[in-house]
Amino acid sequence: MLIIGYGNPLRGDDAVGLLAAERLLDWIERQGDIPGIEVIARPCLTIELAANLAGHRRALFIDAALAGPAGAIRRRRLQPATERGPLPHVLSPTELLGWCQWLYGVAPRSSLITIAGASFNYAEGRLSPLVESALARLLKRLGLKQRPPQPA
């Protein structure tokens, strides 16, 4: 399974997906490699990730959401985009899955988890309290029994 967390680390709660992936990576590093699990933290989704996706049967994207009450966690299934167009610098998860399908003939069964943000103002890696607590809930749900230490 591939887990991709993404977001802008300079824009407050927008970083929640990126931080989720970074904390998962910290946790995995302490546990030792977990076979079959790959975690990637990125500021945004780019075409190169299609190759990573093609090597997995399942994928989970984690991102911040603008809509919804702050801290609300939502999960939805994703289908690869079928419309093709020029390649932008930044892709959405469905576009990325579409490129994966076009390039490699397969795309993993995928879901997107979002955490609704409260503030997207300038703040480096600092989440608002409701989103921080939602992130801890999400990590626990993903299997982290103990809360990992905060990144420095």
Next chain:
Amino acid sequence: MSRTITIEPVTRIEGHARISIALDDQGQVAEARLHLTQFRGFEKFCEGRPYREMPALTARTCGICPVSHIIASNKACDHLLSVRIPPAAERLRRVLNLAQLVQSHALSFFHLSSPDLLLGWDSDPKERNLFGVLRQNPGLARDGIRLRAIGQSIIETLGGKRIHPAWVVPGGVAEPLTADKRDAILRLIPEALEIAKRTYAFYKTLLPRFQDEAERFGNFPSLFLSLVSPNGTLEHYDGLLRIKDAQGRILEDQVPPEDYARLIGEAVEPFSYLKSPYYKPLGYPQGIYRVGPLARLNNIQSCGTPYADVALAEFHLLQEEGPISSSFHYHYARLVEIIYGLEMIERLLKDPVVLDQRVRARARSNRYEGIGVAEAPRGVLIHHYRIDDDGLITWVNLIIATGHNNLAMNQAIRQVAAAYVEGGRLSEGMLNRVEAVIRCFDPCLSCASHAAGQMPLAIELWDTRGRLLERLVR
């Protein structure tokens, strides 16, 4: 009646620009210009900041080549410290710089230019993109994505992250390389080299199709500026400045990068925020020169690695004699440099010195002026700082690779427009070729942002009274 054609924005380049082409009463091209329409202001707002912040600040100039700015900026800081960095740090910085070169050249060739090369300039713009490449040659599209990913992966392994890594520091690098990381990088090289060689061989089969473009795409005499090693081989990190003329005569050689201001003047034109550097002894604008892969390969006789040297010998055969004059062959030069970059990364990492634990020279500032010069993928990159007694920046001058090529890009646009505008009539093919000649230089105009999806392309025709005569929108 004279007219002006405006192409805005130019697509599939890094950053935002506009092209205007003025036609005279006979419908012939009178003038053509590239307008850089963004103002960044890095040289001014860095004033007052501590010099140690400069690598992090100037890396934000660009989202595509932050590594190049990090390298040049830290070299300027090394100069301020008056230190010689440890051998391991120097080699590791070289690896990082070459990984940047590989991923950037891969982006330019596969993502930005291969749609033109594979599908042709007269093909449907809706198809002339990476998806079109995927339909025509899926292996090439996958190779491009993989090669770029490998370059980025090397940067991430060394620097901790692939964009804006903070691992390079004044005096060296922040942490030594572990054997595990070295081995992880080395495992990537055979696959990357295989892709690079395969692509190079494929490109050579395409070349005969492009005789017309090679003849008309920025094919003119100019000087060539680059770093070379002390023994005259290919150099991207350190070395000395060399300038060759269009006949292949060496005008300047073994010039310490700190003396760049003796060679290079900077003119400012009212129509663009991009400066126009020129070779001072010839004056402005006669001192036009080119930098980047084409200039680097024109300025050397040897790369210094086996397969790249074979490719370099073939590159020099593109023309009967003298430096290769067509800007179209920037594409060829990029492929040679990708091969070189990968071969050299492997060689550097197999040197046991790279695992040395001493990777940083520590000092306070020991001079008031620091200059750092390196070869970015697009050409010579110069960072020049002055500081006060407190180590605060009082003055900055940045000359980026795309700036060096400004005069040459304008001349190239003029040449292509003159070749493909017939009787003042516009065609999609002409516009595509004008854009494509700019892509030969792979200009990086800011990289800060790009609109998602297809960018609109508008061409406007104006008469001498400023009346809009015709507007075409793509």
